[in-house]
Amino acid sequence: MVRFADKERHQIFLEPEGLETTEYYANGISTSLPYDVQVGLVRSIEGLENAEIMRPAYAIEYDFVFPSQLKHSLETKGVEGLFLGGQINGTSGYEEAAAQGLMAGVNAAMKLKGCPPLLLKRDEAYIGVLIDDLVTKGTSEPYRMFTSRAEYRLLLRHDNADFRLSEKGYALGLVSGEAYERYSGKKRALAAEIGRLRGERIKPSLAVNEGLSALGTSALAGDVTLEKLLKRPEVHYSFLKRYAAPPSELGPEVESLVEIHVKYEGYIRKQVEMAERADAFESKRIPSGLDFKAIPGLSREVVEKLARVQPENIGQASRIPGITPAAVAVLLVAVERQWRRSGNS
């Protein structure tokens, strides 16, 4: 509240708590002010002049565990078989909590089955970004997810989460056969339609050119592939549906996927390449129990940070706050020497 006390005005969003209650949540009035002040505050707002408070605002403080004490599996480094998930790890939000809970439950089961843990990379899922941030960077205030935390945003879209994760979920036995079949159908439909757009050409008929001009884009001089036409910023999939419909209706989900794939193909490819380059660092494992103190050229501050986080690979080490590119280079040389000495990598 103090943060916006200087602004001209601040938006208050009134959200219903349910279908069968009169209770409303006054989003934007988060405060630990005394009750009498809360009443005056609420009633100073337009539309709320006579508002009755059913539950007061409050602040809560609570203990949390510094998350750098966790492995990527969400198992604690100190106690085998003890996993932590949710706000206890310093996060905020139901979704952040649920994501960690899912991963902690899966990895508890994987451990008991003697299987390797399910770990998601930063280019595979926001869940991967969330957990990697927590265990690598720690947090001093409630951590919430933002799209700006992800390097590979165009890969981690909300519309393709099933393309990114269903196969893993199905292989583990978490995703039902029915859900997996639905995903597979979507995947086949997407591939078939992209194939069609690449192969099929559209002719510059009068109707097509009138349609294009209505969209504010130039007329066709000769025939072009549907893919090329859809790459124009003004042209959407709905246009193709009108003038060069697919053999059968795809549904809004697949249509949107097709459009994003075609229009953003170049950007998506760039992010895939970026992720592949980063992967070279991610796959350089740091031998567990490596004595960072014994590596010449690392400052005491860097050694302390490495010892606390115990990064699993060079990529993770490079993301620890305060670890400089120079320190990463020194660490990389030391790690490669160590692997050569032990005869594997």
Add this chain to the structure above:
Amino acid sequence: MFKEQDYDVIVVGAGHAGCEAALSAARLGMETCLFTINLDTIAHLSCNPAVGGLAKGHLVREIDALGGEMAKVTDQAGIQFRMLNLSKGPAVWSLRAQIDRMLYKRAMRRSLERQERLVIKQGMVERIVAEGGTVKGVVSSLGVFYAARAVVVTTGTFLKGLIHIGLENFQAGRAGEFPSIGLSDSLRELGLEMGRLKTGTPPRLDSRSIDFSRTTPQWGDDPPVPFSYSTERITNPQLPCYITYTNQKTHEIIRGGLDRSPLYS
């Protein structure tokens, strides 16, 4: 000490993390027990009655793709669905749903109770037991030992929770609920380094006392787009939210009360 039962996995806390943890462990074949301080507040949305939004909506879709429950429950409890950020690039489009709190709890509890190999118990876990650096189980406040080969702790804001309203304060896990005191010390004794965080939640108002004609309604998308890839259609009636604004007077009132606010937020 009385020993009731051995489990593969024990989950402590039945909020959003605990419910997903218990379901996924049980689905992967583990004999699982989920402990909650209160059976009636399973999957309680203790802050805003909404799921998703920027970046958070992405997490919900990922949970769904991995076979988790949150998206499906959201679809059963959603009373408004809105795709946000459509004016920007597709990377940041995000879905948000307004939720009927009661429907959400009921739907999640139904999923838990239908899950094979999953037992749900009301009880306060006081201590994590470990021997030789390996977890062995938990002890409840009734002094009962439950052995487990793995323990997942998902206790949210309950560990030594302390609520502040002005200069008044009292121990609570959430408004109206017991805090968990012993468990926090037990984690410390196991060698975990702990800190303290704070968060807040706004007041709830009675809509019968709100003049909605002086606010701006905001409806969701029609038709609503579901969160789960497996939901065909949203069947709940849909409701709007309403927008209003603070003003200079509001801000003066806030400044006037700051000397009695223990935590600036």
